[in-house]
Structures are given as structure tokens and as C-alpha cells.
Amino acid sequence: MTETPTQADRDQGQSHRGCPVVHTDYTQETEVFGHYALLDPDREKSRFLFNDTTDRGFFMLQRYDDVREGFQQHATWTTAVRSALRPGSSNERLLPQDLNGQEHVKMRRILNQYFAPAAVRRMEEMATERCIELIEELKPKGADDFVAAFAIRYPTDLFLALLGLPVSDGEFFLEWSEDYFNSLLAGQPERAEESKKKIMDYFDRAVNERRENPLDPDVDMVSRLVTARIDDEPISQEDIRTICLTLMLAGLDTTRSALGFIFAHLASNPEDRRKIVEDPSIIPNAVEEFLRTFPLVIQAGREVQEPADFHGLELEQGDVVWLGVAQANRDPRKFPDPDKVVLDRAGANQHLAFGGGPHRCLGMHLARLELKVVLEEWHKRIPEYRIAEGTELRERGGQLTMTSLPLEWEV
Amino acid sequence: MYISIDEAKCMGHGRCYGVAPELLSDDVEGFVAQKGECWKVPDDLLGEAQDAADACPEGAIALLEQAPA
Ligand code: SF4
Numbered sequence: 001m002t003e004t005p006t007q008a009d010r011d012q013g014q015s016h017r018g019c020p021v022v023h024t025d026y027t028q029e030t031e032v033f034g035h036y037a038l039l040d041p042d043r044e045k046s047r048f049l050f051n052d053t054t055d056r057g058f059f060m061l062q063r064y065d066d067v068r069e070g071f072q073q074h075a076t077w078t079t080a081v082r083s084a085l086r087p088g089s090s091n092e093r094l095l096p097q098d099l100n101g102q103e104h105v106k107m108r109r110i111l112n113q114y115f116a117p118a119a120v121r122r123m124e125e126m127a128t129e130r131c132i133e134l135i136e137e138l139k140p141k142g143a144d145d146f147v148a149a150f151a152i153r154y155p156t157d158l159f160l161a162l163l164g165l166p167v168s169d170g171e172f173f174l175e176w177s178e179d180y181f182n183s184l185l186a187g188q189p190e191r192a193e194e195s196k197k198k199i200m201d202y203f204d205r206a207v208n209e210r211r212e213n214p215l216d217p218d219v220d221m222v223s224r225l226v227t228a229r230i231d232d233e234p235i236s237q238e239d240i241r242t243i244c245l246t247l248m249l250a251g252l253d254t255t256r257s258a259l260g261f262i263f264a265h266l267a268s269n270p271e272d273r274r275k276i277v278e279d280p281s282i283i284p285n286a287v288e289e290f291l292r293t294f295p296l297v298i299q300a301g302r303e304v305q306e307p308a309d310f311h312g313l314e315l316e317q318g319d320v321v322w323l324g325v326a327q328a329n330r331d332p333r334k335f336p337d338p339d340k341v342v343l344d345r346a347g348a349n350q351h352l353a354f355g356g357g358p359h360r361c362l363g364m365h366l367a368r369l370e371l372k373v374v375l376e377e378w379h380k381r382i383p384e385y386r387i388a389e390g391t392e393l394r395e396r397g398g399q400l401t402m403t404s405l406p407l408e409w410e411v
Numbered sequence: 412m413y414i415s416i417d418e419a420k421c422m423g424h425g426r427c428y429g430v431a432p433e434l435l436s437d438d439v440e441g442f443v444a445q446k447g448e449c450w451k452v453p454d455d456l457l458g459e460a461q462d463a464a465d466a467c468p469e470g471a472i473a474l475l476e477q478a479p480a
């Protein structure tokens with residue numbers, strides 16, 4: 001059993017097993033960039049903190065070196081808890097994320113090659129073409145909600161392409177995935193189930209189609225999934241669907257919000273925007289710097305499986321650990337002037353936005369490609385733009401989501 | 412100077428071969444192709460070797476003065 005903080009703890013100078021207690025609520029909605037403003041002061045308060053805003057509470061690792069080391073404790077700190085903010089609350093099964101140890105390694109070995117740099121390079125031409133189409137469609141309008149009209153459509157189309165499905169299916173697929181995300185967040189499980197069923201049926205059809213007409217498994221992921229063996233066993237249809245759903249959950253909202261934050265920054269910082277317009281060769285490093293300064297997954301959760309002493313922090317079995325990704329990325333011990341966006345920052349790519357250890361983000365290279373292509377193609381076509389007047393930008397907490405970014409540009 | 416890449420620690424972030432393209436390369440899964448190896452770094456690639464070691468978030472790359480016994 002885990003100990004939850006008692007009133008006595010609170011009274012004793014707010015410490016829990018020797019660790020200072022904080023009550024910062026990271027799940028609330030704030031104005032844009034509001035969460036980073038909460039994370040920085042917590043990190044500087046004390047090396048380790050105990051946060052008591054959830055049922056189980058969680059121990060916060062916040063400094064770059066600690067967070068990095070935390071990701072490497074994968075043998076004993078497992079993904080039985082995936083988010084420190086919602087331990088056990090999610091009954092959604094995710095694959096391969098929920099697996100640990102050798103089981104996890106075996107499934108990743110099947111998937112890795114479709115997300116490796118070489119595979120992502122194969123997608124680049126298609127990704128660029130699709131991006132140009134979407135921008136050209138938008139450009140004559142002179143104004144639109146960047147998030148709804150572009151930032152969510154683009155990763156959805158590429159996700160379908162990755163599964164070997166027609167990008168034109170994005171038209172109806174997007175409606176289901178958005179409905180699914182939104183009803184999950186709004187706490188409407190029945191409605192979420194309904195849209196999930198549509199998505200899962202769609203995956204079923206796609207998987208069955210590949211069973212009948214397999215493509216080259218070296219380049220087509222679904223064809224590989226239907227023929228692959230793990231310990232001589234095929235992967236069940238249910239697990240294949242779950243893998244597809246996991247990729248969708250991991251790839252769409254994150255890319256949408258990353259684009260939202262990046263364009264919110266560039267719309268309000270013309271000097272940075274002009275640097276990108278004038279010299280697109282800085283874009284790859286700029287992407288790393290944006291990932292460093294605006295990580296959406298602000299933390300990863302882990303559950304401690306055996307008692308441990310982590311640099312003086314006493315952990316017991318069943319404790320929940322917060323690996324503070326966003327805090328590490330803005331740790332002044334690692335990155336000088338950390339809250340400032342410096343497009344040509346040296347070592348920007350040492351951020352932890354994609355996590356670390358064996359669970360590090362599978363889609364990292366694809367995400368990088370998507371962000372790079374959008375920054376290149378958008379600025380070639382719409383170099384000047386601004387946030388529509390009178391807009392107040394908001395971000396949802398937990399995993400940060402930007403739901404709306406109204407932009408205007410000259411036509 | 413020798414470079415040694417710990418196979419067990421490498422998680423395929425791909426940062427090392429990104430910053431050291433003349434010294435390292437990627438395998439089909441996106442891991443560094445030279446994982447598990449240890450070899451002498453040519454003098455003109457010492458800078459790349461240092462960059463690769465610094466870039467790896469898993470601490471999988473070590474630079475050694477001497478060849479390991
Ligand atoms: S950066 Fe490190 S973890 Fe990534 S491929 Fe290179 S050695 Fe492996």
C-alpha cells in the first residue's frame with residue numbers, strides 16, 4: 001500500500017518522508033505558457049518535492065540530471081503508472097507503452113524500423129506534398145484557426161499514410177479522433193466509447209485488408225504486424241488495433257499542440273520568424289529548441305517496484321514518480337538562460353522532450369520531420385502573420401494542449 | 412582516443428550519428444550501427460567523437476584514453 005499524506009504531514013512544516021510538500025495543480029487550464037511558469041519555481045524550491053494534488057501523490061524529479069537518470073531506472077520504475085497526474089485512472093490499454101522489460105523490447109523491435117530515420121526519410125516527399133496542399137488551401141483565406149484548420153489535419157493525414165491508408169480518409173477519421181479526444185477530456189466515457197468503436201472498426205478493416213493483400217513488410221507496417229511473431233506467437237488482432245490506437249493517441253494531439261505553441265511564439269516574435277524566413281537552414285536546430293522550450297508532455301509517470309534510495313530520496317514500492325521533462329528542459333543547470341528561445345542554441349537537441357530509456361518516444365523522428373516540413377513550407381508561402389486581435393490563448397493542463405490559435409495574414 | 416558504445420544503454424535516439432556522420436551511422440531500427448563496438452578514433456574525427464558522446468542522452472558513448480583491456 002502506498003502512504004498518502006496525512007493531516008499530520010501537512011502540519012509538520014509540509015514535509016512527506018522528509019520531502020517538502022507542494023500543492024501545485026498541473027491539470028488546470030491556464031493562459032498560454034502558464035504551465036511553464038508553474039514548473040520553473042517548483043524546480044527551484046527543492047531538488048525533490050512531494051506533490052499531494054492527486055489521490056496517490058507523487059515524488060517530483062525536476063532537474064535535468066535527475067530526470068535523465070530517472071528514465072534509466074526502467075528495470076524497477078515501470079510504466080505501470082504512465083502519468084504521475086493520473087495514476088491508474090486510465091483504463092485505456094496502450095501498446096507497446098504498457099509493456100516493460102523484455103516484452104517491451106520485443107514489440108519495439110518490430111515497430112522501430114518504421115519510425116527510424118531511414119523510414120522517415122522515405123516519407124519526406126509525401127509529407128512535403130501534403131503539407132503544401134494544406135497550406136495552399138488555407139492561404140487565400142487570409143485568416144483561420146491554425147490549430148483546427150491545419151495543425152491537427154496535417155499529423156492526422158501523415159498518421160494514416162504511416163499505416164499505409166489513404167490520406168483522403170483524414171476527412172472522416174479526423175472527426176472521430178477529435179470526438180474521441182474531446183469526450184475523454186470532458187469526462188464523457190460513453191461518447192468516447194462510441195467514437196473509439198468507429199476508429200477500431202476502421203483499423204480492423206485496414207488490418208484485414210492487409211491480411212488478404214499483404215504489401216512488402218519491410219516498408220509497410222501493418223503487413224509486418226499481421227505476419228510478425230513474438231516468441232513464436234502472432235500478434236492478436238486486438239493487440240494490432242491497440243498498437244494503431246496508441247500511435248494515434250501519441251502522435252496527433254502532441255504534434256497539433258507543438259505546432260500551436262511554435263506558431264504562437266513565431267506570430268508574436270517577428271525577429272525569430274524573420275530569421276526562419278531568411279535562412280531556412282536554421283530550421284532543424286530551431287525545431288530542437290522549440291521541442292526544448294515547449295514540450296507538451298511535461299512529465300512522464302513511473303511506479304516504483306522496489307524500495308530505493310535515489311540520491312537521498314527514499315522511495316518505497318508503489319510510489320509514484322514524476323519525471324519532470326519540461327522542468328529538465330528549462331533547467332538553468334543545463335541550459336543557460338533556459339526560458340529564452342534561442343534558435344541557434346548549441347546543444348538544444350539534448351532536451352528530454354521525447355523521454356529517455358527504452359520507452360523513449362517511438363515517433364520522435366517523424367515528429368521532427370513534420371515540424372521541419374511545416375516550418376519550411378509555411379514560411380515560404382506565408383512569411384508574415386499575426387495572432388488575430390483580441391484573442392486570448394489558452395492551454396489545457398495535464399498533457400498540454402492548445403485547442404485554438406486564430407492567425408491572420410495578408411493575401 | 413578510443414570510442415566505445417554500450418549496446419545495452421543505446422536506445423536509438425539517433426543523436427550521435429546526427430552530429431557525427433563521418434564516425435557513426437544508423438542501422439535499420441534507428442540505433443547506432445556501431446553499438447557494442449570499441450575502436451580508435453582517427454585524429455581528424457576527435458571533435459565529432461566528443462560531440463557524439465555529449466549528445467547521447469543515455470550516456471551510452473564513452474571516450475577512453477586507452478584501449479580497454
Ligand atoms: S545517441 Fe545514444 S542512444 Fe541514441 S543512437 Fe546514439 S548511442 Fe544510441
